[in-house]
Amino acid sequence: MKRVVKVVGKKYEELNVEKAIQLAIDYQLFSEHSELSCTEIGDGNLNYVFRITDINTDESIIIKQALPYAKVVGESWPLTLKRAKIEAEALKEHGKYVPKIVPKVLGTDTSLAITILEDLSHLTVAREGLINGENYPKLAADIGEYLAKTLFYTSDFALHPFDKKKLVVQFSNPELCKITEDLVFTDPFFDSETNNIEPELQSIVEALWANKKTKLEVAKLKRTFLTKADALLHGDLHTGSIFVSQKETKVFDPEFAFYGPIGFDIGQFIANLIMQVLTREREQRELLTLQIEQTWLAFTTTFSELWKKDSVDNYSYIEDYEVEVLREVLSDTLGFAGCEIIRRVIGLAQVKDLESIQDSEKRIKIKKQALEIGELLILNRLKFGSIHSVTNLVRGAVE
Amino acid sequence: MKRVVKVVGKKYEELNVEKAIQLAIDYQLFSEHSELSCTEIGDGNLNYVFRITDINTDESIIIKQALPYAKVVGESWPLTLKRAKIEAEALKEHGKYVPKIVPKVLGTDTSLAITILEDLSHLTVAREGLINGENYPKLAADIGEYLAKTLFYTSDFALHPFDKKKLVVQFSNPELCKITEDLVFTDPFFDSETNNIEPELQSIVEALWANKKTKLEVAKLKRTFLTKADALLHGDLHTGSIFVSQKETKVFDPEFAFYGPIGFDIGQFIANLIMQVLTREREQRELLTLQIEQTWLAFTTTFSELWKKDSVDNYSYIEDYEVEVLREVLSDTLGFAGCEIIRRVIGLAQVKDLESIQDSEKRIKIKKQALEIGELLILNRLKFGSIHSVTNLVRGAVE
Numbered sequence: 001m002k003r004v005v006k007v008v009g010k011k012y013e014e015l016n017v018e019k020a021i022q023l024a025i026d027y028q029l030f031s032e033h034s035e036l037s038c039t040e041i042g043d044g045n046l047n048y049v050f051r052i053t054d055i056n057t058d059e060s061i062i063i064k065q066a067l068p069y070a071k072v073v074g075e076s077w078p079l080t081l082k083r084a085k086i087e088a089e090a091l092k093e094h095g096k097y098v099p100k101i102v103p104k105v106l107g108t109d110t111s112l113a114i115t116i117l118e119d120l121s122h123l124t125v126a127r128e129g130l131i132n133g134e135n136y137p138k139l140a141a142d143i144g145e146y147l148a149k150t151l152f153y154t155s156d157f158a159l160h161p162f163d164k165k166k167l168v169v170q171f172s173n174p175e176l177c178k179i180t181e182d183l184v185f186t187d188p189f190f191d192s193e194t195n196n197i198e199p200e201l202q203s204i205v206e207a208l209w210a211n212k213k214t215k216l217e218v219a220k221l222k223r224t225f226l227t228k229a230d231a232l233l234h235g236d237l238h239t240g241s242i243f244v245s246q247k248e249t250k251v252f253d254p255e256f257a258f259y260g261p262i263g264f265d266i267g268q269f270i271a272n273l274i275m276q277v278l279t280r281e282r283e284q285r286e287l288l289t290l291q292i293e294q295t296w297l298a299f300t301t302t303f304s305e306l307w308k309k310d311s312v313d314n315y316s317y318i319e320d321y322e323v324e325v326l327r328e329v330l331s332d333t334l335g336f337a338g339c340e341i342i343r344r345v346i347g348l349a350q351v352k353d354l355e356s357i358q359d360s361e362k363r364i365k366i367k368k369q370a371l372e373i374g375e376l377l378i379l380n381r382l383k384f385g386s387i388h389s390v391t392n393l394v395r396g397a398v399e
Numbered sequence: 400m401k402r403v404v405k406v407v408g409k410k411y412e413e414l415n416v417e418k419a420i421q422l423a424i425d426y427q428l429f430s431e432h433s434e435l436s437c438t439e440i441g442d443g444n445l446n447y448v449f450r451i452t453d454i455n456t457d458e459s460i461i462i463k464q465a466l467p468y469a470k471v472v473g474e475s476w477p478l479t480l481k482r483a484k485i486e487a488e489a490l491k492e493h494g495k496y497v498p499k500i501v502p503k504v505l506g507t508d509t510s511l512a513i514t515i516l517e518d519l520s521h522l523t524v525a526r527e528g529l530i531n532g533e534n535y536p537k538l539a540a541d542i543g544e545y546l547a548k549t550l551f552y553t554s555d556f557a558l559h560p561f562d563k564k565k566l567v568v569q570f571s572n573p574e575l576c577k578i579t580e581d582l583v584f585t586d587p588f589f590d591s592e593t594n595n596i597e598p599e600l601q602s603i604v605e606a607l608w609a610n611k612k613t614k615l616e617v618a619k620l621k622r623t624f625l626t627k628a629d630a631l632l633h634g635d636l637h638t639g640s641i642f643v644s645q646k647e648t649k650v651f652d653p654e655f656a657f658y659g660p661i662g663f664d665i666g667q668f669i670a671n672l673i674m675q676v677l678t679r680e681r682e683q684r685e686l687l688t689l690q691i692e693q694t695w696l697a698f699t700t701t702f703s704e705l706w707k708k709d710s711v712d713n714y715s716y717i718e719d720y721e722v723e724v725l726r727e728v729l730s731d732t733l734g735f736a737g738c739e740i741i742r743r744v745i746g747l748a749q750v751k752d753l754e755s756i757q758d759s760e761k762r763i764k765i766k767k768q769a770l771e772i773g774e775l776l777i778l779n780r781l782k783f784g785s786i787h788s789v790t791n792l793v794r795g796a797v798e
Contacts, residue, residue, distance in 0.1 A: 156622065156625045156626065161573060161576065161577055161580060161625065162573045162574075162577070164625075165571055165573040165576070166573070168567075168571065169568050169571050172564055172567065172568050174560060174561045174564040174565070175561075177560065177564070178560055178561070181560060186713050190713060212717055212719070215714060215717055216714075216717050216719050216720055216723070218714070219712070219714030219717060219720045220720075220723065222714065223555070223724075226555045226560065226563075227555065227627055227628050227629050228626055228627060228628075229626050229627075229628050230626050313618070314585050314589060315614060315615075315617070315618030315621065318611055318614055318615050318618060320611070320615050321615055321618045321619070324615070324619065325622075
C-alpha cells in the first residue's frame with residue numbers, strides 16, 4: 001500500500017495538516033478510499049513533522065518538512081532547505097549498513113523539502129524516556145553497532161577512494177556544520193550572546209573562558225571537526241535523535257550529516273548519557289553508567305570485526321594500526337563529549353535532562369558537576385586509557 | 400594583444416602544432432598579421448605543452464592540453480580531463496595570494512581540456528638547474544612564501560567556513576589523488592608491480608617492507624593524506640613543478656590540487672631538495688642544505704605574520720595554538736617527505752637527480768642514503784624539534 005515516491009517540480013510552500021493530507025492523497029501513500037487524519041507532532045525547531053493516519057486501518061506515515069528558518073529564534077535565522085535532501089540521503093546511506101536501526105525513507109520531494117518516513121510513533125524519544133527513569137537494555141548495544149557500521153562503511157577503511165570522495169561532495173553541508181561550529185565549539189567558550197548561563201554558574205564559566213589550556217584544546221577539537229573528513233556522520237547524535245523501546249532502537253534526524261571525524265557522533269551520544277547519569281538517583285545511576293561502557297564496547301567490537309572482514313586498506317593487516325585508530329577515536333570522542341556537555345549547560349540549545357530539574361540547588365549542583373566533567377574530558381582526553389577511566393570519573397563526580 | 404579567453408563547446412580532440420596555431424588564431428591570442436611558430440615542449444607524461452611564438456615580435460604563449468591517458472604506461476591508463484579545469488582554477492586561486500609566483504592563466508577551454516598560460520620559457524625547471532649545479536638564492540624564500548600564503552589563505556584559519564567548504568567541493572580530485580595514494584603511500588611499501596628497484600637495493604627494500612613500525616607510520620600518513628582537508632594544496636610540488644632563475648620563481652602544474660594536509664606540499668618540496676643535496680659534492684651541498692632551512696623559516700615566518708594579521712579563527716589569539724599547529728605541520732611535513740623520498744628511489748616515478756648518476760656505485764650509495772633518511776623521517780617525524788635537526792640528519796648522512 002505504501003509506495004516509494006519521488007516527486008519534484010513543485011514550488012516550496014509551508015505545509016499545514018490539510019495540505020499534508022492532500023499530499024498523501026496526491027502521492028497515493030494510502031489506498032484509494034482511506035479516511036485520513038493528520039497531526040503536526042514536531043517539537044524541534046527546524047521542521048514540521050506531520051503524522052498521517054488511516055483512521056480505519058491505523059496505518060500511518062510521517063511527512064517531515066524542513067522550514068526555511070530556525071523557529072528557535074523566529075524567522076530571522078534562515079536555514080537551507082537542502083538539509084531535507086541531506087537528511088533523506090543520509091538515512092538511505094546509513095540504512096544500507098544498519099537497516100534495523102535507521103528509519104525507512106518512503107519518498108522525498110526536494111522542492112517541498114519533504115521526506116516521507118515510516119511512522120515510529122510507537123517508540124519513545126530516548127531523552128524523554130530516560131528522563132522518566134526508563135532503562136533501555138538494547139540502547140547501548142544498538143547505538144554501538146550503528147556507530148561502528150555507519151562510520152566504518154562510509155570511511156576510507158571500507159570504500160574505494162572514488163566512492164568516498166563522491167560522498168564527501170554529496171554531503172557537503174556548510175550551513176548545518178556552521179551551527180555546530182558556533183554552538184558547540186565557539187560560543188560556549190566565549191562571552192557570546194547566544195549563551196544562556198544561570199547566575200550561580202557565572203564565576204565558574206568565567207574561569208573556563210579564562211583557562212587558556214582548555215581553550216587551546218577546544219581550538220584543536222574545533223579544527224578536527226572542521227578538517228577531518230573520516231566518515232559520514234549523523235552529525236547530531238544526542239538522545240533526542242533516537243527513538244527507543246525495550247526492543248527497538250531507531251536513529252533519526254541526520255540533517256547535520258557530513259563527512260567529519262569518527263569520534264564526533266560517539267562523543268555526542270556519550271555526553272548526553274553522562275548528563276542523564278548525573279541527574280539520576282544512586283540506584284538508577286549505575287545502570288546507565290554501564291550503558292556508556294557498553295556503547296563503547298559494542299562500537300569497538302563491531303568496528304574490529306568489520307576491520308578484519310571488510311577493510312579495503314592495504315595496511316589493515318598491521319595490528320597496531322587498528323589499535324592506534326581506535327585510540328585516536330577515543331580521545332577525539334572524549335574531547336567532543338566534553339564540548340557537547342559544556343554547550344548543553346551554558347550554550348543556546350540546552351537539554352531537558354538538566355533544565356527540568358525544579359530544585360534549583362540540585363540543578364546548579366549537577367550543572368557544576370557537568371561543567372567539571374566536560375572540562376576534564378577536554379583537557380585529559382589523550383590520557384584516558386579506556387572507557388572505564390571515563391565512567392569512573394563520572395562515578396566519582398556524583399559520589 | 401594577449402586576451403583573456405574562455406571558450407566552451409568544442410569537442411575534445413588531441414592537438415598538434417598545426418591545430419595549436421589555428422587555435423591561437425581562432426582565439427585571437429596574437430595580433431591579426433602575426434607569423435606564428437609552434438613547438439611541443441612537454442616532457443611530462445600527462446599533457447601536451449605547445450609554445451606558440453610570434454616570429455616577428457618574439458611574444459609567446461603556452462597552450463597546455465591534458466591528455467585522456469597517462470603516456471608513461473601508454474594509452475591504457477585513462478585519466479580524467481577534468482584535471483585541466485582543476486589546474487586552471489588552482490592557478491587562479493593560488494594566484495590571488497602569490498601573484499608573483501603563480502603563472503598567469505590567459506584562458507581556458509574546458510571541452511578541449513586546455514589552459515592558455517603566460518610563457519615562462521625564459522626560466523629553467525628547478526630540477527634541471529639544480530642537477531646542473533646551479534643555485535637559486537631566491538628559491539627557498541619564494542617557495543616558503545608561496546607555501547605559507549597559498550596554504551594559510553585557503554584554510555579555515557583565513558576563510559569563512561562556507562567559502563572553504565565550497566572550495567573543498569570544487570577541488571574534489573579523486574583520480575589524481577588516487578595516483579598519489581598509490582604511488583606515494585602504497586606501492587613503494589609493498590612488493591608492487593609498479594615499483595622499479597635496482598637489484599643492489601632489493602635486500603634493503605625487503606627489510607623496509609618487513610618493518611611493521613615503518614608501515615604503521617606510513618599507514619597513518621596515508622590516512623592523514625586521505626582525510627585531513629586543511630588547505631588547497633598544489634599536490635605535486637616537487638622541483639620539476641617549479642620554474643626558476645636568479646630573480647624569479649614560478650610554481651606550475653597544480654593538476655593534483657585538492658584539499659589536503661598542509662604538510663604535504665612542504666614535505667614534497669623538501670624531499671626533493673634533500674635528494675638533490677645527496678647528489679652534490681661537499682662544497683655545493685651546504686648551500687642547498689641551507690635552502691631547506693630557509694624554506695621552513697620563510698614558511699613559518701610568513702605563516703605567523705598571516706596568522707596575526709588575517710586569521711578569522713576565534714581561537715587564533717591563543718599563542719600556543721599557532722605553535723602547536725606549526726609543530727603538527729612539521730611532523731606531517733617530515734613524514735610526507737620521507738614517503739616522497741622512498742617512492743622516488745624505488746617507485747614508478749623516479750627522479751633524474753638520482754637516475755642520471757652514471758657511476759652505479761655512487762648512485763646505489765646515494766639511493767641507500769636516501770632510503771635511510773626517508774625511513775628515519777617517517778619513523779621519527781614527531782621527535783624532530785626543528786628543521787635544523789632534519790638538516791643535521793642530512794648533513795650526517797653524507798659525511
